[in-house]
Amino acid sequence: MKVPKHPTLIRRFLTARQKQFQANGPILAASLVTIRRRCGNPNCHCQQGEKHPGHYLTWKHKSKTHTVYVPTDLVDQVKEWTQEHRRLKKLAQEMTQLTLALIKTHVTERRRRQPKS
Numbered sequence: 082m083k084v085p086k087h088p089t090l091i092r093r094f095l096t097a098r099q100k101q102f103q104a105n106g107p108i109l110a111a112s113l114v115t116i117r118r119r120c121g122n123p124n125c126h127c128q129q130g131e132k133h134p135g136h137y138l139t140w141k142h143k144s145k146t147h148t149v150y151v152p153t154d155l156v157d158q159v160k161e162w163t164q165e166h167r168r169l170k171k172l173a174q175e176m177t178q179l180t181l182a183l184i185k186t187h188v189t190e191r192r193r194r195q196p197k198s
Contacts, residue, residue, distance in 0.1 A: 084182045088190045095179040102172050109162035111140035
């Protein structure tokens with residue numbers, strides 16, 4: 082994202098992102114991965130070719146990686162939840178950049194507004 086230099090534009094961008102910074106549903110801070118595996122059945126098609134897909138969520142908690150199986154009928158919902166987290170995380174990063182830019186331009190803006198004597 083390109084951060085504008087003028088404080089008025091920065092505030093406008095920041096206000097627009099604040100309006101978007103609202104969850105549209107559940108939020109899940111994890112990664113959804115698909116792992117293909119062979120089952121234990123020697124007569125199954127997965128022994129010769131295509132393996133069975135399995136969906137898992139992975140996340141970190143206190144520096145440890147945790148994994149949980151996601152049933153097939155929940156995969157689409159879980160995908161939406163993780164995408165919502167990524168969307169909000171990106172918005173938070175943009176808002177941080179804009180707020181820092183606002184702080185950096187504060188002194189020059191204040192000097193510009195002071196009447197010259």
